[in-house]
Each structure stands twice: as structure tokens, then as C-alpha cells.
Amino acid sequence: MDLDELRRQHAEIGLTARALERAVAEEYQPEGVARLRWQLARQLLTHVALEDRIFYPTLKRSPEASTRDHATALEKELGALGERFRAYMTDWSDMRIGREWPAFCVETRLILDMLMERVGREDRLFDTLSQRRGIDRSPAARSA
Template sequence: MDMTELRRQHDEISQTAHRLALATADRVNPRSVGTIRWQLARQLIAHLALEDRILYPALQRADDSRTRTTAAALQTETGALAESFSRYMTAWSDDRVAREWADFCVETNAIIRALSERVDRENRSLYPLADKIDNSPARMARTG
């Protein structure tokens, strides 16, 4: 399975999350972060859609039960993280960010930490399993 695009998206998500972390490092002086937050949201939406459409179905068809079990557990966790991120985006309007900057910074850093841990976990445990999956036409014909 070619994981190039998913890995590229992970890099992009990590870079944008890092920019948001830098922008919220100063908890005293509010900064305009709306553009960065929405960029991160768009990247996550695209990434999760690709995982749901390609990665998880392939992992669920894997011959190895460990791969199927790991994928199922991580897919469930992804749903919870996606919900948390969605609540975060909804809860923090630009006006509220400006009014409650310090609290926004704390919550943003918690979200970034959760995203970073998730990206790292997928890179270390899920993606190597996906790399081992045989998506050759012969195998797909046997399982399809």
C-alpha cells in the first residue's frame, strides 16, 4: 500500500499545528490565529477522509488479525479526536479568542498535543502495518 500521500499530510498537519503552537505561545498578547486554525481544520478533514476511504478499509481486509485489531482501535480513537477538534473549532469564535486569549491558548495547546500524539502513534504503529499490506490485483481479486 502506498502511504506517501498520508505521510505527506501528516507532515503538513504537524507543520500547521507547530505554527499554531508558536502563535499561542505568548498567553498575554493575543494574535490573529483564525487563518491557521482553519487551515489546520481543512487539512484534518482531508486527511481523515482519505484514511476513512482508503486506509481503514484496506487494514480491515488485512490477513493479520493484529493489523485488523490495531486499525479498529485507532479508528475509534480517531473519531473521538475528530469530535474534540470539531467542538474546539465551534467553541472558539474569533471574538471569543480575543476576549479569552489565555484560556484559548491553554485549550489550543491541549488540542495540538493530542493531534501530535495521534500523528506520532499512527506513524509508529499504524502506518508500518499498512506498509505491509499487499494490494496487488491478485490479492484484491481473491478478497473482493
Template sequence: MMDIAELRRQHDEISLIAAQLGEAVSDESAPRQVARLRWQLARLLMTHLALEDRLLYPATVHSSDDDTRKTAAALQQEMGDLAARFSSYMTAWSDDRILREWSAFCTQTRAMLTALADRVDSENRILYPLLIRAAADNPRRKAS
């Protein structure tokens, strides 16, 4: 099983950058420098989502705990396309377009940050505790 403490640490780091980006787009009347924050968030998020979507969620299929399997499957179905949505968001918004369409960018950014916050919250509150409990019930599969 993956290191849950490390995944939570990554969530904290992602949430911090997301909060800074959210603050930057809170005023739709004045375009701000957001490129550094966007790319910093993209780097952290895409690495983290790749770990979860390619390793963590598929590994839950093998959990001996029925509740863990069902919950992980439901969360993955509900939020599994976040990486693709974020990638599309990054591609759609060039620096020039952000300046030209600042208000629309702010609206889309806030929606993306809400989806991200929802996923982080669900994993921290629901999935990770289940994985820790399942690992405790099955000592051969370790989560921390």
C-alpha cells in the same frame, strides 16, 4: 491500499501548521492573529482525517495480517473521534471569543494540538509501518 508516502507527507504538512499555531498560542498574555493558521490547519486536517477515518481504517479490517487489524482497530478506537473533537473546537472558538478568552483558547488549542500530535506519531510509528509490511507480505495489496 492507500499511498502511505502521501499520508506521511500530509502528516508533515499538518505538523508544520500545528507547530506554527502552537507557537502562536505559547504566550497567553498577548492575543495573536491565529485565524489563518486555524483555518489552514482545519482544511488540511479534516481532509486527511476523512481519508483515514473513512477509507484507511475501514480497509484494515480486510488485512490478512492479524496484528495490522488489531493495531488499527485499537488506534481507531483510541483516536477515532479526533475529527469530531476538532470540528467542535473550531465551532466553539469564534474570532471574537478568541479575543475575549485568549488564555482559555490557548489552553484548549494546546490540548487539541497534543491530541493531534499523538495521533500523527502513533500512525507514523505504528500503523503505517504495519501497513507497509502487510502490503509487502501480500503483493496484491500495495502500500508505499
């Protein structure tokens, strides 16, 4: 399992989230908001696919029941956050954003807070797993 790749993706998600956060801090809708939203959505889709394919299945095969339980709980929570993000992307069309800029800003800050809180918890989990188990982060592990 390549935790470095997951961390790299978290860093990219964080950069895009902060750019979107700065955009929604503006009084009037700046150019590029739609691009940032879709960039974030693409990054999340890529990241979640990797977690679903490699990270969570690996944790769920752990010999430790607490690790398996933790992985299952995080995976369920991720599903709920994913649904919330999908609804956010669907509900806020470009036209609606233009009409309801202040409400969009509030909703965007809320979803970004939830997202970044989740990323932070995953980063702490990656650190714990790396330290406790010495998970192989070598290039050979990437093909696993």
C-alpha cells in the same frame, strides 16, 4: 495504499500545528490565529477522508486479526479525537478567542498535543506496515 501521501499530509499538519503552537505562545493574540486554525481544520478533514476511504478499510481487510483489531481501535479513537476537535473549533469563535486569549491558548495546546501524539502513532504504524508487509507505495497503488 499510498503511505507516502499520508506521510506528506502528516508533515503538512505538523507544520501548521507548530505554527499555531507558536502563535498561542504569545502573550497577546497575534494576527493569523483564525487562518491557522482553519488551515489545520482543512488539512485534517482531507487527511481523515483519505484514511476513512482507503487506509482503515485496507487494514480491516487484513488476514491478520491483530491488524484488523488495531485498525478498528484506531478508527474509533480517531472518531473521538475528531469530535473533540470539532467542539474546539465550534466553541472558540473569533470573538471568544479575543476575550479569553489565555484560556484559548491552554485549550489549543491541549488539542495540539493530542493531535500530534496521534500523528506520531500513525507514523509509527505506517513504518511498521511498510517494513512488515512491503505495502506497495508505487504510483499504481495510489489509484487503488
